[in-house]
Amino acid sequence: MDGDIRLRQRLAAGDDAALQHTYDHCSTLVYRLALRVTRSREAAEEITQDVFVHLWEHPYAFDPGRGTLRTWLALLAHRRAVDWVRKEERRRRLLDAVGNPEPAAPIIDVIIADETGARVRHAVAALPQRLREAIELAYYHGRTYRQAAAELGLPEGTVKSRIRTGLRSIADTLAEEGSTS
Amino acid sequence: MTEPPLDLRARMISTALTRRPPARPAPGFARPYAAIVAMLDVLLTDLREAEWTVVAANDDWDVRDLVVHLAATDGLLAEAIEGRGSSACDVLDRTREALSRCPPPQDARLAWRRRADALCDGLCEADADRRVEMGGRRLRLSDHFAGRAFETWIHADDIARGTGRTLMQPPAEHVYPIADLGVRSLPKALALTGRDHADRTLRLILDGPGGGQWTIPLGRAATGDDPPAQVRMDVVEFCFLAGGRRDPTSVEAETSGDPAVTRDVLAAASAFSGP
Numbered sequence: 001m002d003g004d005i006r007l008r009q010r011l012a013a014g015d016d017a018a019l020q021h022t023y024d025h026c027s028t029l030v031y032r033l034a035l036r037v038t039r040s041r042e043a044a045e046e047i048t049q050d051v052f053v054h055l056w057e058h059p060y061a062f063d064p065g066r067g068t069l070r071t072w073l074a075l076l077a078h079r080r081a082v083d084w085v086r087k088e089e090r091r092r093r094l095l096d097a098v099g100n101p102e103p104a105a106p107i108i109d110v111i112i113a114d115e116t117g118a119r120v121r122h123a124v125a126a127l128p129q130r131l132r133e134a135i136e137l138a139y140y141h142g143r144t145y146r147q148a149a150a151e152l153g154l155p156e157g158t159v160k161s162r163i164r165t166g167l168r169s170i171a172d173t174l175a176e177e178g179s180t181s
Numbered sequence: 182m183t184e185p186p187l188d189l190r191a192r193m194i195s196t197a198l199t200r201r202p203p204a205r206p207a208p209g210f211a212r213p214y215a216a217i218v219a220m221l222d223v224l225l226t227d228l229r230e231a232e233w234t235v236v237a238a239n240d241d242w243d244v245r246d247l248v249v250h251l252a253a254t255d256g257l258l259a260e261a262i263e264g265r266g267s268s269a270c271d272v273l274d275r276t277r278e279a280l281s282r283c284p285p286p287q288d289a290r291l292a293w294r295r296r297a298d299a300l301c302d303g304l305c306e307a308d309a310d311r312r313v314e315m316g317g318r319r320l321r322l323s324d325h326f327a328g329r330a331f332e333t334w335i336h337a338d339d340i341a342r343g344t345g346r347t348l349m350q351p352p353a354e355h356v357y358p359i360a361d362l363g364v365r366s367l368p369k370a371l372a373l374t375g376r377d378h379a380d381r382t383l384r385l386i387l388d389g390p391g392g393g394q395w396t397i398p399l400g401r402a403a404t405g406d407d408p409p410a411q412v413r414m415d416v417v418e419f420c421f422l423a424g425g426r427r428d429p430t431s432v433e434a435e436t437s438g439d440p441a442v443t444r445d446v447l448a449a450a451s452a453f454s455g456p
Contacts (some may be wrong), residue, residue, distance in 0.1 A: 006390075012349045014219025016205030019197060023190055031185035048185055049193045056197040059223060060346070 011059040037081035131166035207301035210323035213355035221337040233286040237343035266314035285341035298319040334422040356391025363423035370452035376445040382409040392416035410438030425454035
């Protein structure tokens with residue numbers, strides 16, 4: 001406990017050696033825990049980094065009166081890992097719903113948060129044609145930006161921007177429906 | 182068993198230090214200052230917009246005013262290092278001048294941090310013994326830096342208490358030089374406040390991390406009393422007493438020996454605490 005109080009003081013005083021020391025003593029625990037929950041190395045690495053950076057930026061968030069630093073880091077890692085899994089599940093359900101496991105572009109968060117594929121299809125159908133055809137090629141037919149651009153006879157940048165505009169419009173439609181239903 | 186990849190450590194450190202700069206590297210005598218600056222900075226980054234206007238010290242200075250005041254005083258030290266001395270009045274004049282420009286809180290914070298970091302840059306160990314005049318006091322640079330660390334700590338505590346937080350204590354190695362400066366200033370503090378015990382000796386025991394024991398003659402005429410007047414108290418309480426944040430008549434301290442000496446020492450301890 002005394003060690004934790006002193007470590008926290010050194011972190012607050014901007015001593016980066018204290019951060020390295022904490023990482024050396026707790027990173028294996030944090031990483032394994034995140035890996036066990038997410039079963040993804042990439043996610044476990046990201047969570048491990050986030051947890052230690054959070055401690056460095058907010059040393060006051062850890063209260064040594066309520067438990068050890070190890071436990072606090074482990075709880076934080078667990079919470080973030082569970083959040084990651086939930087987000088990942090929503091993402092997978094949506095991808096299943098639109099029938100394409102690998103999108104050409106990252107889907108923005110509001111769409112990921114929507115759980116019914118039917119509403120997504122509906123929103124896609126309501127798009128102006130120039131946006132809809134770009135979205136359909138990328139998401140329903142698995143084209144890369146470049147392939148989609150070639151098929152539509154448009155520059156790649158134009159296709160990208162149409163996809164972005166389309167996605168934003170879908171997100172707005174879903175958000176509106178969400179707030180009225 | 183599975184270990185995190187080796188390069189993750191370096192990636193984490195680099196992200197962390199980009200998001201929040203570490204204490205500025207500095208020679209030993211300026212390290213407590215650099216550390217306490219980092220300590221106040223992390224406190225300020227956690228403040229909500231409305232908390233910047235909480236009155237935190239000196240009757241009507243809010244958080245932003247205190248940060249501006251620290252920056253203005255740090256600026257005087259930078260000038261002193263370049264050979265331009267300053268008087269006690271300059272401290273308040275500079276603060277008022279800077280406040281009249283009404284900097285937004287985040288600008289005030291960034292300007293203060295930049296100036297503090299710049300103050301640490303370009304110092305070398307040999308500067309410790311250079312004597313410069315700042316705020317009307319001609320002292321070794323190491324003492325000026327302990328003084329700046331001290332004032333930054335006191336105002337960080339003002340800000341923490343004003344916004345309903347509890348400030349962490351600085352690590353012990355940074356508390357010690359501050360307490361040491363406070364102890365060594367006692368003879369002059371007594372003289373300044375007209376309490377003359379120039380023939381007496383004081384023994385001071387400061388408990389807790391960063392504390393220690395001092396036996397100091399209270400003036401040139403001290404002959405080495407046996408046993409000397411003694412004050413024993415917590416080191417942080419002593420620092421806050423010296424910073425003018427404790428009432429000398431009610432602060433927790435064990436005293437023995439001549440009560441006139443111990444009472445006057447406690448009363449004079451804050452003689453050098455400015456605004």
